[in-house]
Structure formats: C-alpha cells, structure tokens
Amino acid sequence: MTFDNVIEGHSWDDITRQIAEKTPEEVREALSPGMMDSGGTDIDRFISLVSPAADEALEEIAQRAQLITEQRFGRIVGLYAPMYLSNSCTNSCLYCSFNASNQIDRETLSVEQAVSEARHLHDEGFRHILLVSGEDLKAVNLNYLKEVVSSLRPLFDSISIEIYPMETDQYRELAQSGVDGLIIYQETYNKDLYAQVHEAGKKTDYRWRIETPERGGAAGFRRIGLGSLLGLDDWRTEAVYLAMHARHLMRKYWRSQVTISFPRLRPAVGGYEPPCPVSDRDLVHMLTALRVFLPDAGILLSTRESKEFRDNMIPLGVTSMSAGSCTQVGGYTGNSATAGQFEIADHRTPEEVAETIKNIGYEPVWKDWDAAFIR
Ligand code: SF4
Numbered sequence: 194m195t196f197d198n199v200i201e202g203h204s205w206d207d208i209t210r211q212i213a214e215k216t217p218e219e220v221r222e223a224l225s226p227g228m229m230d231s232g233g234t235d236i237d238r239f240i241s242l243v244s245p246a247a248d249e250a251l252e253e254i255a256q257r258a259q260l261i262t263e264q265r266f267g268r269i270v271g272l273y274a275p276m277y278l279s280n281s282c283t284n285s286c287l288y289c290s291f292n293a294s295n296q297i298d299r300e301t302l303s304v305e306q307a308v309s310e311a312r313h314l315h316d317e318g319f320r321h322i323l324l325v326s327g328e329d330l331k332a333v334n335l336n337y338l339k340e341v342v343s344s345l346r347p348l349f350d351s352i353s354i355e356i357y358p359m360e361t362d363q364y365r366e367l368a369q370s371g372v373d374g375l376i377i378y379q380e381t382y383n384k385d386l387y388a389q390v391h392e393a394g395k396k397t398d399y400r401w402r403i404e405t406p407e408r409g410g411a412a413g414f415r416r417i418g419l420g421s422l423l424g425l426d427d428w429r430t431e432a433v434y435l436a437m438h439a440r441h442l443m444r445k446y447w448r449s450q451v452t453i454s455f456p457r458l459r460p461a462v463g464g465y466e467p468p469c470p471v472s473d474r475d476l477v478h479m480l481t482a483l484r485v486f487l488p489d490a491g492i493l494l495s496t497r498e499s500k501e502f503r504d505n506m507i508p509l510g511v512t513s514m515s516a517g518s519c520t521q522v523g524g525y526t527g528n529s530a531t532a533g534q535f536e537i538a539d540h541r542t543p544e545e546v547a548e549t550i551k552n553i554g555y556e557p558v559w560k561d562w563d564a565a566f567i568r
Pocket residue numbers: 282283284285286289290291292293326327328396
C-alpha cells in the first residue's frame with residue numbers, strides 16, 4: 194500500500210476540522226509522560242500537538258523537542274551544501290524562478306563544470322553535497338547524472354539528490370553510482386491546491402510525485418527527505434500529512450533514515466505571493482511538534498531562514514543545515530549570471546556557520562556517513 198492509498202481515507206477538510214476541534218485537555222494528554230514513554234505514534238496525538246489549542250504549550254513542546262534531540266542525536270549539526278546542476282525545467286510551478294514560463298537564462302553544467310563547482314565546496318570543508326536540478330530530461334538525463342556522481346564520489350562521502358522523480362530502476366542505478374540520499378518535496382499535500390500551483394508538465398501528476406519517496410526507499414537510498422513548501426496552505430494540516438507520510442516511510446523502509454525539511458516560500462522570479470504565510474512562531478511550533486512525534490527523524494534547516502532564526506533552532510531539533518549556499522547554476526565558482534531558484538536569507542560563509550555552531554555548544558560535522566559503513 195502506498196502513501197497515496199493511505200491518504201485516500203483522509204480528507205484535507207476533515208483533518209483541518211479535527212485540528213481546530215482539539216482542546217487543551219487533549220494537548221495535555223498528548224504531552225503526558227505515559228504517552229511520551231510509550232513512544233505514542235498515534236496520529237491523533239500529533240493532531241493535538243499542532244492544534245491551536247497547543248499554542249499555549251509551545252514552550253513545553255520546545256523543551257521536549259530539545260531533550261529528545263539531545264538524547265537521540267547528541268549535540269551535533271551536520272553541514273551540507275546544495276549544488277545546482279541545471280535550472281532548465283519543463284514544469285510550471287507558480288512559486289519557482291525556474292518555472293518554464295519565466296524568461297530567465299537557462300544553463301546546465303557540463304560534467305567538468307560540475308566537478309569544478311564541487312571542488313570549491315570540497316575545499317570549503319563539505320563532505321556531504323546535495324545535487325539539485327529542474328525537471329528537463331534533455332538537460333539532465335540519467336547518464337549525465339551517473340557521470341556527475343561518479344566524478345564527485347572521490348570528493349564526497351555522501352551525495353544526495355533533489356531532482357525530478359524517477360522510476361525505481363533509475364534510482365537503483367544512481368544508488369550504484371554513489372547516491373545515498375533522495376530529497377523530494379510534495380510541496381502541498383492538498384490535492385486541489387496542488388493542481389492549482391502546478392500548471393504544466395509532469396509535476397502535475399500528484400500520485401507520481403507522492404509515491405516517489407517509496408520508489409527511493411525500494412531502490413535502497415539510505416536517506417529519504419520529505420517536506421511541504423510552507424506558505425502554500427495551512428501549515429498545521431500540511432504538518433499532519435507530513436507526519437503521516439514520514440511515519441509510513443519509516444515503517445515501510447526501516448533501513449532508511451527519513452528526514453524532514455521546512456522550506457518556507459522565499460521571493461522568486463514571477464513574484465508569487467504566499468497565500469498562507471508561516472510566521473517564525475508557527476515554524477517553531479511545526480518543527481518542534483514533529484521532533485516530539487518523530488524522535489528519530491533527521492531535521493534539516495536551509496539558508497532560506499535567517500541566521501538568527503537558524504541559530505535559535507539548533508538546540509530545538511535541527512540535525513543538519515546547509516551553509517554558504519548558492520541557488521544559481523555555477524554560482525560557487527562565479528561563472529553564472531542566471532537567476533537563483535529563490536533568495537537565500539543566511540549569507541554567512543560555511544566557516545562562519547561552523548564557528549557559530551561551536552559557540553552555541555554544538556559540534557559542526559562535515560561528514561556523518563561513509564559508504565564503507567555498509568560494505
Ligand atoms: S519547483 Fe522544480 S519542477 Fe517546479 S519549476 Fe521549479 S525546478 Fe521546475
């Protein structure tokens with residue numbers, strides 16, 4: 194049974210109503226020691242944790258999140274960097290600069306240019322890289338990806354991809370080339386809204402997209418990353434679907450670590466305005482509630498967020514951060530004048546981010562995985 198089958202039994206409006214009806218008593222029950230000790234993973238408990246009734250318990254949820262994170266992960270923060278291979282895209286997502294309808298210069302790195310960009314990141318200390326691209330099979334096909342990955346393997350201990358959805362066999366080939374992580378955001382779990390914001394291209398297929406993490410799990414990726422694009426719809430309802438999705442994958446692909454990202458919409462070419470802006474407090478609530486509900490999930494925070502916000506979130510659940518990011522193709526080596534995918538908010542260098550992590554009392558980790566572990 195795929196996650197799309199699972200959510201057939203849940204309507205968006207019904208979950209939104211359940212969230213609104215939660216009471217402070219139900220929140221207290223969800224936070225009770227008995228529930229914590231039993232590792233209660235009943236989704237009804239999570240609905241209580243993200244409800245408006247839980248707003249007043251945010252301090253307590255945050256303290257629980259901090260305790261759980263330290264118990265499970267210690268005081269470490271993994272560092273990674275995204276690297277854009279191509280901004281060419283055949284989809285039309287209203288919120289993205291790379292939308293096929295936007296008049297921007299399109300560029301795809303050659304394998305040699307990709308190695309040069311990656312070497313720059315390697316020299317900055319990174320050993321975990323995230324390869325990003327739009328969805329254009331003519332620009333970024335499987336053979337190209339395999340060639341890039343094979344060329345980068347000597348430089349990086351962990352290579353993740355955030356590209357378009359693929360078939361399981363294609364993911365298997367990438368895993369054999371050296372990819373160990375897959376990130377794929379559903380953007381919104383609301384099917385009606387999904388249809389509105391994805392106007393053209395293969396990405397209009399909700400089912401193809403939502404079943405992608407399962408194809409990644411079947412292909413054996415060690416990390417599978419999920420996320421909702423925050424600002425598109427009500428964050429509380431998105432959080433409930435995200436929690437259900439993560440729990441489904443954790444049970445089905447228990448060998449893989451599930452990670453969750455919290456991409457808040459940022460200014461991009463096209464000027465899309467978020468219909469449901471998510472405040473800092475909302476984001477703290479969502480992130481810490483997910484940490485309490487899913488103690489073993491990796492939690493990622495990108496440079497979409499300001500340095501102040503990122504620094505404050507480190508103790509509350511974050512396990513990995515991007516640093517020194519550039520969202521332009523070829524941006525690290527200064528060979529690009531193309532538009533970035535979105536504006537970043539934390540402009541510190543990787544070294545500055547690592548220094549701050551140390552000052553907060555945590556350890557920045559450039560490498561937390563080596564394929565040799567499973568050989
Ligand atoms: S979000 Fe991805 S698929 Fe959509 S336009 Fe941007 S790059 Fe293309």
